[in-house]
Each structure stands twice: as C-alpha cells, then as structure tokens.
Amino acid sequence: MKRRWSLRRRIVGAYVLLALFLGTCFSAIALEALEIIEDKFMYQRLQDAADKLIEDHLKGREHAIPGYPVVLEGAQLAPVFRNLAPGVHEVRVGGRDVHVLIRDREGHRFAVLDDQSQFELIENHVSIALALAFLLCLTLAALSGLSTASRVIAPVTRLANAVERESLRADSPLLAADDEVGLLARAFFEHEQRLKLFLEREQLFTGDVSHELRTPLMVMLGAAEVLEARLASQPELLEIAERIRRTAAETSARVAALLLLARAPDQMDAPLTDVAQIVQAEAERCRPLLSGKPVTLAVSGEHAGVLVRARPELVATAVGNLIRNACQFTERGDVRVQVHPSALVVEDTGPGLPREIATRIFERHEHGPVGSIQGTGLGLAIVRRVAEHLGWTVELLSSAEGGSRFVLHLPVANA
Incomplete structure (x- = not known):
C-alpha cells in the first residue's frame, strides 16, 4: 500500500510548490525581459547606427567617445571577425563581451564593435539575484508552511489526543469551535455517546440474560441432583439423570464464560490454568456424541x-x-486431540471443508458443507472470539487424511 503524506507535509509541500511555480514564472519573465532589452536596445541600436558609423568612418570622422561603437575594416579586422557571416554577433575578445555587426559594402567588409561588458555584468548580477531570491522564496515558503501547518494541525492534534484519552467531554472547548475541527469534534462526540449507550445496553443485556438463565439452570441442576438420588436403584434411568445434571452444569459454565467475554481482558483475573486437565474433561464430555x-x-x-x-x-x-x-462431523475413523507445550491440535477424519468455506469458517453463522451435520454456525466463531480475547490464535490447516485440523496456539505461562 502506497504511503500517504501527513497533513503537515502536504501543507508545507503546497506552499513550496506554489513558491516554486511563482518563482519560476517571475524568473522566466525577468530573464525574457533582459533578452528583449538586449535584442531591441542593443542589437537594434547597433543596426540602426551601423550605416551612419560606416559613412563617418569612410569620411575619416572617428568618434573617440568612451563606450561608443568602433568601426574596423580590411586589415584592421581580427581573424575572429573575418569568418563571421553578415549580421550581429556576440563575441568574447580579450576577456570582454563585444557585440559585432558585420557588414559587406562595395566589396569591403566592415565590423562595427560595441563593448557590452557592463551590460553583460549587469545581466549576470541580475541572474544571480534572481537565483538567490528564488531560493529565499522557497525557504520562506517552507517556513511559512511549517508555521501554518502547526497552527492548522494543533486543534486536530488536541482533538486526537482527547479522543485517545477518552476525555472529549460535553464541556470541551473543541465542541464549541465553529470551524471544521469543531464539526469533526462534534461528530466524534456524538459517535462516542452512541457507542457508550450501545455498550451500556449490551452490558445490561448480557447481565440480564446471564441472571435469567442461571436461575432456571440452577433449578434444573438441583432437580437433577434430587432425581439422581431417588434413582440410585435404577441404573438405566440414573444415567439419564446424570446426563441432565451434567448438561445443566456445563450450560451454566458456558453462560458464565459468555458473560466473561463481554468484559474487557484487562478487567479480568487470569489464574494459572492447566490446559491438559480441561482437554481431558472436555473429551470425556464429548464422548457420548460418538455413541x-x-x-x-x-x-x-x-x-x-x-x-x-x-x-x-x-x-x-x-x-x-x-x-x-470434530465429534459431530466425523462419521468414521478417529478424532485426535494433541496437547503440545505451546499448542492444542484437534484433528479428525471427517469430510473436511471446501476451500471457499475454509477461508471464512470462523465467521458467525458460517456452516459446514452441504450434506453435513448442520449447527448454528456459532461454535468456531466463539472459539476465535475466545482466542482473541485471551491473546491466542486459532487456525485451520489441511489434514493429510482429508479431515480438518485445527491448531490453537497457546502462550504458555511460567508456573
């Protein structure tokens, strides 16, 4: 997944890009203006004055004015000028920049020289000044962007901290803000209130269900114990009474477990529990399913x-x-339960699961393949929920014998 820039970097980047665009435009305009000045005022001026300067030169009138164009002809022309085509050229001679107009007239070549070293120096200074101003603008844009980003992000950061600490109360000044941050804060606050109300209803519902179920279960358990005592002389009925008592006790334990799942893990005690003993007890409880x-x-x-x-x-x-x-879905073969130091493996020789179902078998109300024994689709979902609640992991692996192989990874505790 492509990593996105943070809001701070986006704001700074927008400032810098804007400064880069504007600085490039102004620099291009300034350099183009210099070129136009050089073309229109320097080249054009030299072409306009060339004929008059050549006429004065032929008449012997030389203009000995410093910085005024000079006319050369014939042997006076340096080799660098002799091979130039007619027209205006920019040549560097003796470390100085000279504009040269070459003009052929009646079989004679004339060169009108105009020293433009000062203009070139000014042009270089202007270019350097533009470059420095360009860098300064980028720096100021970055600093302005950082300052603006800090002011813009500060309320968002305060809102994030308040939401993280669950301290966004009804009297929070963030809720009274009339900007986008206030709108976001009010949306967070309303959503948080709905979640709190929902969790409160869920907790009340869980507690009420647990209480309402425990009472009849205790009545069933007591009645089964009395029935066991009265049927001591009738073994065929005693087994049924024992099954009723055991089922009532197990159901009561399951209700208590589901009630524990509704509580946060950090609010529960975590005693040392022997997994092997629980596996043995659960295996004995499930043996009647294989009858x-x-x-x-x-x-x-x-x-x-x-x-x-x-x-x-x-x-x-x-x-x-x-x-x-495993016991319900296996019609022949065996069910193997293996307790390892850091994992519990439950493997069977049942029909297995198709690939399209195996990827979502731990979801609620997801059933096995068509034609198999159907349940509520909650068993494996509860297994995953318990595993996540305890910080464990559960996965379904392929079995060499075609059945299912569930692995429950356990973080083993020191005694």
Whole structure:
C-alpha cells in the first residue's frame, strides 16, 4: 500500500510548490525581459547606427567617445571577425563581451564593435539575484508552511489526543469551535455517546440474560441432583439423570464464560490454568456424541501439564467447541486431540471443508458443507472470539487424511 503524506507535509509541500511555480514564472519573465532589452536596445541600436558609423568612418570622422561603437575594416579586422557571416554577433575578445555587426559594402567588409561588458555584468548580477531570491522564496515558503501547518494541525492534534484519552467531554472547548475541527469534534462526540449507550445496553443485556438463565439452570441442576438420588436403584434411568445434571452444569459454565467475554481482558483475573486437565474433561464430555459411530476419540499429552494464564471457563469453551465439532462431523475413523507445550491440535477424519468455506469458517453463522451435520454456525466463531480475547490464535490447516485440523496456539505461562 502506497504511503500517504501527513497533513503537515502536504501543507508545507503546497506552499513550496506554489513558491516554486511563482518563482519560476517571475524568473522566466525577468530573464525574457533582459533578452528583449538586449535584442531591441542593443542589437537594434547597433543596426540602426551601423550605416551612419560606416559613412563617418569612410569620411575619416572617428568618434573617440568612451563606450561608443568602433568601426574596423580590411586589415584592421581580427581573424575572429573575418569568418563571421553578415549580421550581429556576440563575441568574447580579450576577456570582454563585444557585440559585432558585420557588414559587406562595395566589396569591403566592415565590423562595427560595441563593448557590452557592463551590460553583460549587469545581466549576470541580475541572474544571480534572481537565483538567490528564488531560493529565499522557497525557504520562506517552507517556513511559512511549517508555521501554518502547526497552527492548522494543533486543534486536530488536541482533538486526537482527547479522543485517545477518552476525555472529549460535553464541556470541551473543541465542541464549541465553529470551524471544521469543531464539526469533526462534534461528530466524534456524538459517535462516542452512541457507542457508550450501545455498550451500556449490551452490558445490561448480557447481565440480564446471564441472571435469567442461571436461575432456571440452577433449578434444573438441583432437580437433577434430587432425581439422581431417588434413582440410585435404577441404573438405566440414573444415567439419564446424570446426563441432565451434567448438561445443566456445563450450560451454566458456558453462560458464565459468555458473560466473561463481554468484559474487557484487562478487567479480568487470569489464574494459572492447566490446559491438559480441561482437554481431558472436555473429551470425556464429548464422548457420548460418538455413541453408535465407528469413531475413536484419542487424547495425547494430557499429562503434559501445560499452563496458561486464563479463566478456566474460557479455556473450556474454546477447547470444548473444537472437540465437539470434530465429534459431530466425523462419521468414521478417529478424532485426535494433541496437547503440545505451546499448542492444542484437534484433528479428525471427517469430510473436511471446501476451500471457499475454509477461508471464512470462523465467521458467525458460517456452516459446514452441504450434506453435513448442520449447527448454528456459532461454535468456531466463539472459539476465535475466545482466542482473541485471551491473546491466542486459532487456525485451520489441511489434514493429510482429508479431515480438518485445527491448531490453537497457546502462550504458555511460567508456573
């Protein structure tokens, strides 16, 4: 991506370009004026006076006036003049600039010399003065641009700092400004107020949902525990009651995890959590999903003791969704969960994912391929959200056996 200039550099550049354009125009006009003066007043004057000067020379009348044109003919002509074509020429002779008019008359060559050293000196001085003035204009333009940029950018900088520090309050003088900065400040302030209102509603909604869900879940959990106690003598029903109790407990934990996701990471405690223990617990919880299918669930590295600084509920949510998806979508073969020192790998021999879906599988409501087991499309989106919340990364890699291979990269913490 092409890097754009900052606002300060653009303002300074505009000043310098304007000075460059104007200085070039004025310099060109001044130099052209000098050329016109030299052509009209020097060359034309010499041509107009040439005939009279030659006539006076032939009559023996010489004008011994300093700086007045001199007429030479025949042997008086220096070699440098003899090869010149008729007309006006500018020749440097003896370190001096001379305008020479060559005129052939009745078989004789005449040269009318006009010393223009003073004019050439003035012309050089004018050129040097123009160059110095040009550089001075560019310097002044750059300094003026910097000064103007500082004055223009200062309010924008104050506005940016206020937005960054979240100190753009209703009584801020920036909001009262009647220029573009004030318009921008008011737009930022209104947008910030809408965001605050939205976040407040989201927090209230999350808290209310969490509270409203926890109450019936606790009732279900208590009822399942009572049911378990009364069905101790009926193993076939006891297993169902145990599943109800376990599901209610897990749902309560998930609700708590989702509530944690609504909080900022810097506002949460991060205890040391053993990933291997959570992997083992989540694998056991997902085993019933494989009932009746020729699929084996294997966990390796469960005793590695990999520790991370994160809330156990969030770790369980990410790990559980990955293992549950693998178990749901795999109809035969195996599901392998590997705990490495810095990563968790969940690999299966399921149908895999087409390339067009794999690129957006972590987006909300993105489902697997047509014909596979359909879910809500939220599982992997929640995994990515948990990973981003904890500063982890999750990626989908191709598997050699045609299934899916998810890798959850973990920043391992020291004990």
